[in-house]
Amino acid sequence: MNRYLPLSILALAILAFATLMLVIAPGMQIDARSVPAGLRDYTEAQQRGRDVYVAMGCVYCHSQQPRSPDQAPDGERGWGRPSVASDYVFDAPHQLGTMRTGPDLLNVGARLPSEDWHLTHLYQPRAIFDWSIMPAYPFLFEHKQQAETDDTIVILPPAYAPEDGVVVAGPDALDLVAYLQALDRTYPTPTDGLRDDGYASGPSADASSVEEGDG
Amino acid sequence: MFGRNRKHDQPRPDENFEPYEEFSGIPMPVYWIAIALAIWGALMLYDTGKDVTLAQDDRVEDRAVQVSADLGEGGNLFVANCSTCHQPDGQGLRGAVPPLAGSEVLGGGPDIVARILLRGIDGPIRVRGEDFDGHMPSFASALNDDEIARIASYVTLTFSEAGTKLDPSRVAKLRDELADAGSFEGGAELAKLATSMSPQPLYPVPKMADAMTATVRDLVFVGRGDVWACASCHGDLGQGGENTPRLAGQSADYLAKQLNDFRDGTRNNESMQIVAAGLSDAETASLGTYFSTLRAPSNASPNLSADLARGEQLALRGDWALGVPACFTCHGSSGFGVAPDFPALSAQHAPYTATQLATWAGGDRQNSPLGLMRQISQALSSEDRRAVADYLASLPPVPAGQTASAEEATSNVN
Numbered sequence: 001m002n003r004y005l006p007l008s009i010l011a012l013a014i015l016a017f018a019t020l021m022l023v024i025a026p027g028m029q030i031d032a033r034s035v036p037a038g039l040r041d042y043t044e045a046q047q048r049g050r051d052v053y054v055a056m057g058c059v060y061c062h063s064q065q066p067r068s069p070d071q072a073p074d075g076e077r078g079w080g081r082p083s084v085a086s087d088y089v090f091d092a093p094h095q096l097g098t099m100r101t102g103p104d105l106l107n108v109g110a111r112l113p114s115e116d117w118h119l120t121h122l123y124q125p126r127a128i129f130d131w132s133i134m135p136a137y138p139f140l141f142e143h144k145q146q147a148e149t150d151d152t153i154v155i156l157p158p159a160y161a162p163e164d165g166v167v168v169a170g171p172d173a174l175d176l177v178a179y180l181q182a183l184d185r186t187y188p189t190p191t192d193g194l195r196d197d198g199y200a201s202g203p204s205a206d207a208s209s210v211e212e213g214d215g
Numbered sequence: 216m217f218g219r220n221r222k223h224d225q226p227r228p229d230e231n232f233e234p235y236e237e238f239s240g241i242p243m244p245v246y247w248i249a250i251a252l253a254i255w256g257a258l259m260l261y262d263t264g265k266d267v268t269l270a271q272d273d274r275v276e277d278r279a280v281q282v283s284a285d286l287g288e289g290g291n292l293f294v295a296n297c298s299t300c301h302q303p304d305g306q307g308l309r310g311a312v313p314p315l316a317g318s319e320v321l322g323g324g325p326d327i328v329a330r331i332l333l334r335g336i337d338g339p340i341r342v343r344g345e346d347f348d349g350h351m352p353s354f355a356s357a358l359n360d361d362e363i364a365r366i367a368s369y370v371t372l373t374f375s376e377a378g379t380k381l382d383p384s385r386v387a388k389l390r391d392e393l394a395d396a397g398s399f400e401g402g403a404e405l406a407k408l409a410t411s412m413s414p415q416p417l418y419p420v421p422k423m424a425d426a427m428t429a430t431v432r433d434l435v436f437v438g439r440g441d442v443w444a445c446a447s448c449h450g451d452l453g454q455g456g457e458n459t460p461r462l463a464g465q466s467a468d469y470l471a472k473q474l475n476d477f478r479d480g481t482r483n484n485e486s487m488q489i490v491a492a493g494l495s496d497a498e499t500a501s502l503g504t505y506f507s508t509l510r511a512p513s514n515a516s517p518n519l520s521a522d523l524a525r526g527e528q529l530a531l532r533g534d535w536a537l538g539v540p541a542c543f544t545c546h547g548s549s550g551f552g553v554a555p556d557f558p559a560l561s562a563q564h565a566p567y568t569a570t571q572l573a574t575w576a577g578g579d580r581q582n583s584p585l586g587l588m589r590q591i592s593q594a595l596s597s598e599d600r601r602a603v604a605d606y607l608a609s610l611p612p613v614p615a616g617q618t619a620s621a622e623e624a625t626s627n628v629n
Contacts, residue, residue, distance in 0.1 A: 068270075068520070069601065075519040076573060076601065078458025078566040082520075111457035111566075114447035116438060117486065129485050157441050157489060186457065188516065195270075 033086040033194055038187025041090045042179070049179025052172050053095065056137070063097035064106040064183070068195075080107030080186055084193030087185045102134060109184035118177040119154045119169050127160040140173035273520065289369025292362055296354065297370075299548055305374045311349060313342040321375035322411025325367035329386050330408065332363050333393050335614050339416040340402030346416060352549070352614035353398065356513035356562065360386040397510065398614065430498065431505045442490045445502070452511035458566040463509040464613035468555030470503035471496075473582075482582045483574075513562035513612040517605035519569060521598060526606025529599060530560075537594040542603065545587075551613045556584050562612035568604035573597070 042050060053059075066074040068082040075081060083106055088094045112118065117128075123141050125132035144165055147153050151168040161167070169177075294303060300312045307314035319342065320327060335353035339346060354363065364383040371379065399405050402415035436451075438444035445462075449455050453462035462470065476482035477491035478499075491499070517523060528534065530550065533541035543550055545557045552559030560568065574580040576592035583589065592600070 073597065076566055076569040076597075076604075078570065080457065081518045107457060111459050112448065113450070113456065113459075114443050116443040116447055120443070128489060155438065155441055155443060161441070186516075186518070 029194060030085050033089075033190070033192055035089050036086050036187060036190045039087065039089065039185070042182060045175050045178045046182045047179075048172075049175035049177065049182075052140075052176040053179055054093075056176075058105070059095045059097040061097075061099055061101035061134070062095075062103065062105045063100050064091075064095045064104060065097070066104050066106055074104060077103065078107075078111045079104040080110065081189060082195060083185060084189055084195045086190055086193065105180070105183055106185055107183060109181040110186045113181055115152075115177050115181065116155050118180055119152065119173060120156060122173055122176065123154050123156065123167060124160050127157050137173070140170050140176070142168050142170050144168055289365035289367075290373075292358075292366050293369050293373075296358065297366065300351075305370075307342075310345075311347070313340060313345075313347045315370055316374045318342050318374065319412045320405065320409050321371050323409035324379060325364075325371045325381035326385070326389075327405075327409050328367035328370050329363050329381060329389055330393065331399065331405070332358065332366065333386075333390060334396055335398040335611075336401065336405065337398040337614065338401030338418050340405065341413060341415050342402075344413070350398075350614035352551075352561075352611040353512065354611050355390065355393075356515075357609060357611040360384075360390065428501060431501050434494075434498065434502060435505065439493070442493060443486075445490075445506075448486075450511070453506045453509045454511040454514050455564055455567070456514065457564055458570050459564070460567045461511075461513075461515065461563050461612075462506040463511040465503075465506055465559050466552050466554040466557075467500070467503035467507035469552070469558045470506055471499045472555070474499035474502060476582045483579055510614075511612065513610075515562050515564045515608040517565055517609045519565045519601040519605045521601035521605040523602065523606050523609065525599065526602035526604070529595075529603045530606050534599075537599075539591055539594050542607070550607055550610055559613045560607045561610035563604075563607055565601070565604040565608040568607055569600050572600040572604070576600075 065083050066080045069075055087106070088096075119141075121128055122137045124136045124138070125134040126136070141154060143162055144151070144167075147166050147168055151166075152174060154167040154169055156167060297315075301307050301315050302312075305315035315321070320331070331351065332354045334355070336351040338350075339348045341347075358366070360383040363386045364381045367386075368380045371381075401418040402412065403418045406412040406415045433439060435445045438447070446453075448459050449462050453465075455461040473482060474487075474491045474494060475496065477484060477487040478494060480488070494502070517526075529539065530542040533539050533544070542560060545553065546560050547553040547557065550559060550561035571580060572588075572592045572595060575583065575588045576595070578589070581589060595603070
């Protein structure tokens with residue numbers, strides 16, 4: 001093989017170009033965004049809860065990326081407005097997810113702020129929704145004969161309550177619920193909000209451009 | 216093709232032959248394909264660029280509608296927000312809505328008008344020698360600083376002799392100052408600020424305490440045995456969020472009926488059915504009364520990025536081409552509700568309203584009197600449902616701290 005020098009230079013140039021366009025440029029674009037006014041960093045408990053969320057693999061069934069009305073009726077489902085890049089400034093790694101076996105959770109703290117509800121639901125989803133296919137997480141809870149003073153008792157319908165004693169929330173369950181309650185991105189979209197809008201449908205996006213887009 | 220011809224011309228390779236690559240030009244079709252791909256790519260980029268700008272504009276526009284409806288002078292804003300009650304000529308409605316023209320309150324200048332817009336007024340007030348006892352909503356959530364400044368300027372300049380312009384920065388300051396002030400307690404409290412006002416009737420002691428029995432307090436804030444507390448989802452003030460509805464200021468009878476319907480299974484919602492299962496009729500009634508007395512600032516926003524103008528049209532005028540009457544014909548002027556059957560809609564969370572319309576259309580919710588809502592919801596497209604939900608979320612909340620319906624509020628002679 002001769003002319004390996006121009007070949008390798010060309011290969012490196014293509015790689016550098018791709019890195020520039022796919023990594024460096026978007027990185028700069030995202031870094032330029034400020035923290036939205038309504039967003040606060042996670043507290044220590046919420047951060048621990050976030051670790052539990054990651055460890056339990058919630059991301060496999062729950063996304064954290066509400067879509068725009070062009071794509072899905074997420075707003076009507078109460079899942080919140082379409083998210084923008086700066087909504088995730090404190091999420092590392094982000095939990096965007098791809099599967100929606102369960103509902104999107106980016107705004108679950110806004111639509112379901114109840115700690116008690118979440119504890120019941122985590123202990124046994126079927127206690128609330130008899131059709132739910134979400135796994136139960138009883139191992140995050142403790143079964144005690146007698147609740148101690150600083151224990152959080154889980155409210156359970158008689159059918160799911162233990163025959164004697166009470167179910168109290170373990171530290172992981174409490175942290176996880178604290179994290180879920182913190183998932184609230186309902187503040188107004190930042191004006192410099194960055195989002196891939198894909199093929200927006202509007203009066204000026206005529207039929208021909210849509211056809212081209214499909215090709 | 217070219218290569219093969221040249222190969223035949225060459226002598227047979229000897230043993231020292233080192234294979235080498237011949238130079239052959241890139242066939243023309245490849246050039247054409249590459250050029251076509253490049254042009255296609257450039258066109259696509261241009262095309263999506265248009266879409267992205269479109270979506271960006273859309274978002275900016277949405278926000279513009281939320282934070283600054285560009286309606287020109289204060290006059291347009293006045294017509295849109297005030298004139299349904301106070302009338303375009305500012306004369307009010309005799310016995311129901313106080314006049315603005317010649318009102319003593321305006322002696323305090325645009326500053327006091329801005330305060331009233333931010334806080335609202337509850338209870339008795341005497342204007343131009345006549346007594347009124349109604350409720351003016353707070354517009355703090357519905358209008359921004361600039362809009363309030365323009366309306367206040369317009370009202371004082373038009374309806375009083377000593378009018379001046381008000382600066383939006385002053386409104387911003389007032390907004391911070393008055394954040395938790397609640398409504399003015401009738402003309403009595405207002406007179407302390409506007410010295411030009413005549414002696415005012417006394418503000419009656421509110422009847423809040425009645426509704427707040429120990430049972431209700433436990434249900435709302437602590438929960439009972441195997442149910443969650445109301446406030447844990449609906450908020451301490453019944454303000455709700457996303458698709459958890461706002462309850463504050465809702466009609467008592469309507470709330471009691473919904474709780475009874477959840478309990479009897481005529482309205483579906485797993486969480487609410489569990490909560491309502493153990494409630495007696497007396498408890499649902501007193502819970503309804505309790506939430507109807509609550510007053511909470513609106514935390515709803517039009518967040519479904521729908522067409523607010525279309526929403527306004529549906530709410531105010533309906534769309535007879537679809538056979539849809541105006542929302543406000545039944546739900547009361549300004550969407551404040553008409554007890555007992557028609558709930559308040561103003562300041563309700565947009566996702567909740569849109570979801571309910573969808574469940575009516577789909578048949579999952581069917582507890583409306585005469586099946587009215589089913590017919591209406593089915594006639595609306597999903598864009599229309601979002602539009603009307605967004606518009607209703609942008610309205611000021613129900614002002615009354617009592618079970619007053621819009622009907623009562625406007626027919627209150629004393």
